[in-house]
Amino acid sequence: MAAKTSRPSRYWNLEFLLGALLTLVICLAVLFSDMLFPGGADKIDLMARLAKPFASAAHPFGTDPLGRDVMARVAAGGKISLLVGVTSVLGAVVLGLLVGLVAGYYRGFWDMLVMRFADIQLAMPFILLAITFIAIVGGSLTNTIILLIVSQWVQYARLVRGSVLTLREREFVLSARAIGVKDWRIIFQHLLPNLVGPVIVLMTLNVANNILLESSLTFLGMGVDPTIPSWGGMLADGRTYLQTAWWVSVFPGLAILLTVLGLNLLGDWLRDSLDPTGRTSR
Numbered sequence: 001m002a003a004k005t006s007r008p009s010r011y012w013n014l015e016f017l018l019g020a021l022l023t024l025v026i027c028l029a030v031l032f033s034d035m036l037f038p039g040g041a042d043k044i045d046l047m048a049r050l051a052k053p054f055a056s057a058a059h060p061f062g063t064d065p066l067g068r069d070v071m072a073r074v075a076a077g078g079k080i081s082l083l084v085g086v087t088s089v090l091g092a093v094v095l096g097l098l099v100g101l102v103a104g105y106y107r108g109f110w111d112m113l114v115m116r117f118a119d120i121q122l123a124m125p126f127i128l129l130a131i132t133f134i135a136i137v138g139g140s141l142t143n144t145i146i147l148l149i150v151s152q153w154v155q156y157a158r159l160v161r162g163s164v165l166t167l168r169e170r171e172f173v174l175s176a177r178a179i180g181v182k183d184w185r186i187i188f189q190h191l192l193p194n195l196v197g198p199v200i201v202l203m204t205l206n207v208a209n210n211i212l213l214e215s216s217l218t219f220l221g222m223g224v225d226p227t228i229p230s231w232g233g234m235l236a237d238g239r240t241y242l243q244t245a246w247w248v249s250v251f252p253g254l255a256i257l258l259t260v261l262g263l264n265l266l267g268d269w270l271r272d273s274l275d276p277t278g279r280t281s282r
Contacts, residue, residue: 019265027109030078041076080230088148096156204267
């Protein structure tokens with residue numbers, strides 16, 4: 001009997017359940033933050049400033065230097081981080097898919113031009129691109145999303161192009177051409193459905209990556225407006241209080257860690273589910 005190389009089902013279940021649980025709990029807390037914290041994330045109570053965590057039911061995660069509830073701000077800040085992560089990935093997917101499909105299917109001069117431009121962009125460090133972009137257009141929520149789209153569409157374009165170069169020579173594509181099916185129908189009805197699996201996996205991983213990038217840019221003062229609650233902004237606000245009020249930075253940092261962990265676990269599970277040949281034994 002041939003030895004099984006697939007991952008035991010208990011690992012599949014644990015990986016999926018843990019990733020789904022972490023992602024679901026954080027998303028629900030973020031989406032319903034207004035209901036969970038009616039006072040809002042910006043309510044100031046100077047009499048309760050820098051209250052320690054777990055000392056009172058009113059402020060389970062403590063308060064910041066202005067007396068604002070840290071738990072409420074973590075939940076509200078997640079809206080910005082998740083919005084940036086999801087929106088930027090969707091924008092990069094749309095742009096990268098269109099470019100990759102056209103470049104891979106038609107090849108020739110268009111393919112060479114796009115891929116050489118992609119090589120140049122990939123060779124440019126992200127921080128250099130970010131500094132240049134923010135210096136020109138300024139830092140804001142919208143500009144942060146645009147920056148992440150511009151920096152990541154190349155990944156999807158290269159992934160899609162490589163798959164299309166292989167698929168365009170398969171029998172079902174050659175048969176469609178032989179009976180006179182138009183190019184746009186071949187691209188969107190025959191090629192695109194075969195690319196959904198790898199693109200979804202990359203999307204899941206990139207949402208997690210973009211949450212980290214947004215937090216890093218905001219921490220450095222190049223991302224979201226500091227007056228808007230976000231996880232990166234909370235980390236920046238609490239860095240001067242690490243020795244006296246560690247909770248101001250630790251709890252938003254934990255929110256980032258758990259969100260990214262959950263999304264990465266889901267991405268790994270999706271990769272194995274959609275590509276059985278890539279499974280590894282444990």
